């Protein structure tokens with residue numbers, strides 16, 4: 001009662017003061033207000049994350065904790081990790097230089113547990129309702145860590161994280177493309193006892209030159225027979241990347257394409273991607289030294305041409321763009337995308353997810369209902385053109 005009375009007095013006073021000052025809000029104030037509302041819209045959006053590497057989710061704080069836990073003589077402080085991140089040369093090579101050094105701090109089952117558990121907590125904080133995440137066994141087994149230790153740690157962390165944070169997650173096991181075909185076959189063999197716990201097979205790392213998708217044709221054929229969903233990275237602007245995307249769909253018979261944004265350079269390829277109902281997982285990441293998120297215009301082009309492209313954080317611990325809410329917000333602000341654009345991009349992620357059909361429909365219905373409460377009505381027709 002007291003509160004209501006107070007409001008009744010306060011509102012006229014505020015109105016009077018505004019009128020008396022005859023003050024129009026400044027352009028900056030309008031922009032700030034708009035940005036605040038957009039941040040609420042994006043951070044509250046129920047999200048799907050499909051392109052995120054477990055080993056790249058570690059923040060410098062976690063890297064430093066694990067480095068000390070395991071007695072390393074580098075990355076002992078957060079500052080040291082951050083300096084290494086800030087001084088990376090641009091491009092895939094520079095990224096991998098730091099990434100591989102950072103990965104080495106992961107040593108035990110407990111370390112993998114810690115990283116998965118922290119990662120799922122961050123997913124909850126970003127309103128991610130479903131995540132499919134990559135892990136790279138070969139980068140660990142080649143350092144003498146047992147495949148079972150990697151998997152047992154990940155699975156225990158996932159179980160605890162799902163229980164505590166309610167985030168549903170699935171695993172994509174990635175081949176390191178610079179390693180041999182025999183090594184990839186061995187990884188598949190090692191994974192056999194865990195097959196029911198691993199949903200998909202991916203291909204990442206580098207360099208891509210000399211390690212095209214076709215190199216792993218026989219491995220992918222076996223994985224398809226074993227029931228894995230299939231995807232592979234074609235990083236942006238790598239040598240022969242358009243040819244590699246063609247190989248990905250014609251030789252590896254992928255179910256989804258990671259990055260692969262250079263497809264926009266070949267209209268026959270885009271038509272084929274659409275005909276097969278394939279989706280592209282884009283990642284407009286941003287380093288501290290980047291003036292804006294990468295790949296804004298390529299993603300805009302693909303969205304405008306009705307290609308199923310979605311946005312993902314890739315390695316949130318190693319980029320200034322961070323986890324999905326921040327990445328989406330940076331992307332929206334820099335590219336001046338509308339709320340509808342952002343909803344369409346997220347719907348593409350839902351569509352690209354490897355969920356059972358009924359479950360996917362349920363997630364999509366819930367997401368569309370949420371979008372309607374935000375004033376964005378997509379209608380029924382949107383998904384008819386892609387496979388669902």
Ligand SMILES: [Zn+2]
Nearest residue numbers: 051204233314
């Ligand atoms: Zn990636």
